[in-house]
Amino acid sequence: MSRSKKFDMLLGAVVLGTVGTLVGLSMGMGFLPAGIVIGMCLGAGVGYLGGRDFFLSIFVGTIVGGVLAWSLGGVDAVTIGASSGAAVGGFLGVWVSMLLDLLRQRKQLASDSPVEQPGNSQS
Numbered sequence: 689m690s691r692s693k694k695f696d697m698l699l700g701a702v703v704l705g706t707v708g709t710l711v712g713l714s715m716g717m718g719f720l721p722a723g724i725v726i727g728m729c730l731g732a733g734v735g736y737l738g739g740r741d742f743f744l745s746i747f748v749g750t751i752v753g754g755v756l757a758w759s760l761g762g763v764d765a766v767t768i769g770a771s772s773g774a775a776v777g778g779f780l781g782v783w784v785s786m787l788l789d790l791l792r793q794r795k796q797l798a799s800d801s802p803v804e805q806p807g808n809s810q811s
Contacts, residue, residue: 693736700735703743707750710771724783742781749777 708727714722734742753773757765 689767693738696738696740697732698732700733700739702731703746704728704731707746707771707774710750710767712787714768714769714771733742740780740797741785742778745781746774747778749773749775749780752777 705724707727708723708725709720711727712722712723715723729799731743750770750773753776754766754770756773757769761769
């Protein structure tokens with residue numbers, strides 16, 4: 689396994705482990721160990737598949753959600769705001785990734801198909 693893939697797996701385990709911790713804290717202390725373990729396993733799996741951009745969207749969502757919750761609801765709302773922001777950031781990251789792939793495919797199809805030039809007809 690390459691060094692880059694190991695780093696991506698570690699990064700994923702840290703990012704989604706943090707999200708699992710936040711979700712576990714918001715659900716109650718009994719859910720905390722399960723949230724951490726599930727988050728770390730999912731993060732390592734996504735890291736193995738190469739989801740570095742996905743982790744960036746989750747990270748940004750966590751920070752924005754936490755800061756927004758802190759400014760609107762105080763310190764007690766930070767945990768819920770950060771975990772909700774991480775979820776929304778993940779959804780937006782997947783959505784943007786799908787749109788970028790779609791645009792890339794359209795551009796590839798447009799460059800591969802022959803385009804008839806004006807004034808170049810054979811009739």
